[in-house]
């Protein structure tokens with residue numbers, strides 16, 4: 710074998726090693742990012758699940774022991790408004806259930822997993838509006854009532 714051929718083979722071997730090192734570095738970065746994304750996804754599922762529990766308790770409280778009953782007793786004309794809020798509770802719980810099923814990725818729910826983050830965002834926005842409506846309803850009824858009765 711001539712020196713030139715030996716040199717050429719050595720070049721090929723060096724190039725192969727360099728290429729493999731480059732790909733290994735890319736692989737390590739990809740694996741690291743994948744693990745971070747998996748941890749973040751797991752945290753999102755856990756947090757959404759905790760949020761679901763908190764929301765269920767909150768809506769049950771409002772419907773069974775909170776402001777809804779006294780508001781309707783004090784102001785029967787506000788009954789449709791309270792019913793609308795109660796209906797929103799049902800809608801929010803359904804969306805949250807669908808989001809969780811989608812995030813868990815079983816493929817069995819009505820929502821595609823890729824749609825779950827956007828659905829969660831719009832649920833949060835809807836919840837903020839819902840809570841604001843409740844606050845102004847409660848303030849309107851109870852503060853006015855205290856003011857007129859005293």
Ligand SMILES: [Fe+2]
Pocket residue numbers: 768771794798839843
């Ligand atoms: Fe509510």
Ligand SMILES: [Fe+2]
Pocket residue numbers: 767771839840843
């Ligand atoms: Fe509320």
